[in-house]
Each structure stands twice: as structure tokens, then as C-alpha cells.
Amino acid sequence: MEHYLLLIVSAALVSNVVLMRFLGLCSFMGVTTRVDTALGMGASTTFCITVSAMIDWGIEQYLLEPYGLGYLRTVTFILVIAAAVQFTEATVRKVSPAMFQLLGIYLPLITTNCAVLGVNLLLVEGHMNFIESTLFALASSLGYSLVMVLFAGLRERLALAEVPRLFAGPPIGFITASLLALAFMGFSGMSTN
């Protein structure tokens, strides 16, 4: 259990997918102008990363690795991610059309989010078993969502603050992101994983 806990903390905070690995920066800057959009995007991405990681783990273990098809890994994973997004969209629409109206707009963005592919490729490097890979994907995406919501909250406050004209908008956003990344570096002493 301690092993799983360390894996979760390491994936979510110590090696945060956005601030430490610099993945998913497009959505990090693009969808964090409001907390509610960041929350919707974070939840959708968390779901898609976990489901696609689960399927990619199976494909890697039972198809790509045994038959020496590693060179097809990136293409295969991209296809799986696109399929997972379509599956999620169809399922949410079926489960609740009203929910789809609320959250459906974030799903197409996930297909082009490099954090999803990045996490799936990191799983291959980690040589993890099924539960470890699923928990790693879930924790990584929760870390992504946490940073998205934190940053959106900061940007909502920045929008009301008096910022020098040259720094207004994305420049002050990037400076804030760098300070947030510095803060997250404080977690790096917590685990050697």
C-alpha cells in the first residue's frame, strides 16, 4: 500500500505532468481563464488519460512488446487516445444528454493534448503492472487537474489586479506559471522515485 501511495504522490506532485514535465501547456494556458472551464477540462482529461492508459497498457503488453512492434507505439497510442475520446463522448451523451451539454465541449480538446500521449509513453518506460500503470495515469491526470484549477484561480485574481500594461494577459500568466513551477519544485525532495 505504501508503494502505491508513493507512486500516487510522485506522479501527482513530485513529477507533475505540467509543471515538471512541461506537457499539456497549450490547454494549461488556453483553458485556465476561468475556474469552471479548468475544472471541466481537468475532469474530462483525467477520465480520458486513465481509460486510454488502461487500454494502452494491454496493447503494449500483449501486442507491441511480444511481437517487436515498438516502432508502432506512438501511432497506436494516438489512435487509442482518439478512440477513448470518442468513446467518452458517446458514453457521456448516452448516460446523460444534459451532462453532455455541460461537459461535452472539453472532450475534443483532449485529442490534441500532448499530456495524454506523454503519460501513456511514460508508462511504457516505467515497466509497470496493470494496477501501477492505472494508478500512475490517474494520479498524473489528477496532478494536471490540480494545477489547472490552481492556475485558473490565480488568473481570475490576476484579471482583477493592476498589472503593468506590457505584462497584462499571457506574459503575467507565464510569470505566474513559472512561480507555480518553482513552488512545485519544493516537492522534489519528498521522494526519490
Next chain:
Amino acid sequence: MLEHGSALPDPDQREIVEGFARVVAVETGRVWLEPEQSGSCGGCHSAGLCGLGNNNPRRQAARRFPLDGELGLKLGERVVVGVNEGSLSRGAFVAFGVPLLLLVAGGIAGQELGGGDGMAFAGAMGGLAAGFLLSRILANVMSARGQLTPRFLRRAHAPGPDAGCHIDQG
């Protein structure tokens, strides 16, 4: 007829997440609205590439929703609709959180019972299916309470002729 700015009172007195929609059909006692993509994503120039643009009629049509009541809205009119902020987070939890939790629980249970990755995988898939079922039940309860349905708040100003992107004009 409701005038611009005469927002219907929010019974819960909570923060409301607002969005724009356009009237696409008017029936007796009901109008159909098509939500507009908000300007929250800064990449408007690449919207056509990421699939978020308004140029996908099928995707837009799938997101149409009805609004009951004599609101006096006309075809093509832009309006501001809203849902409670809590509804969005609860909706996100029900749609994505519940299936994910059961997926992980099913995977762990499968590994503990069977001891192998195959059983863990099967358990996770079973958990995911159960999660979707539970999610559907919870979503139906929320829908019945009207928590997921956007409400009409007020009319929106029409965008200017040079407006290339959907900026907040409510």
C-alpha cells in the same frame, strides 16, 4: 417579455456559470437553443484544427437543448444561459469521477482476488461498466431536479460586424 438584464432569480443564490446560446427553433411554450463555444480557449485561430470551432454543425446540433416557458425569444436571438457553479463540479464528478473510482476499485479488487494482471484488467472493466450505470442513475436524479439544465438569464447583445471570436458581451 423579459427585458435585457432582468435575470431570473437563482433560488439557490449561488454563483452561476454563464454561457451564450442562440435560438434555433421556436415552438409553443418552448424554444430550442444551441450553445456557442465560449472564448475561454485562447486558440481561436486554431479552433478549426482542434475540433472546438463552430464549423461542425453535427457537433453543435447534438448539443441543442430546450428551454420551457413563454420567454418571448425570437429565432436567431442570442441569449445568456447559466447553470449553478456547483452543478458543473457535481456533474463532472458524476460523469467522470464515479466511473473512475469504480474502475480503480474494480482493478484493485480483481488483482487482490485473482492475483494477476488479467483479473485486474477484467475487474477494472467491470468497475467501469458499473460506474457508468451508477453515473446514469445519479445523472437522472440530477436531471429530474433540474440541476443540469441551463436556465435563461437574459438577452445578449449581438456581436459586432468585426467580431471574429466569441467574446463576452453579455
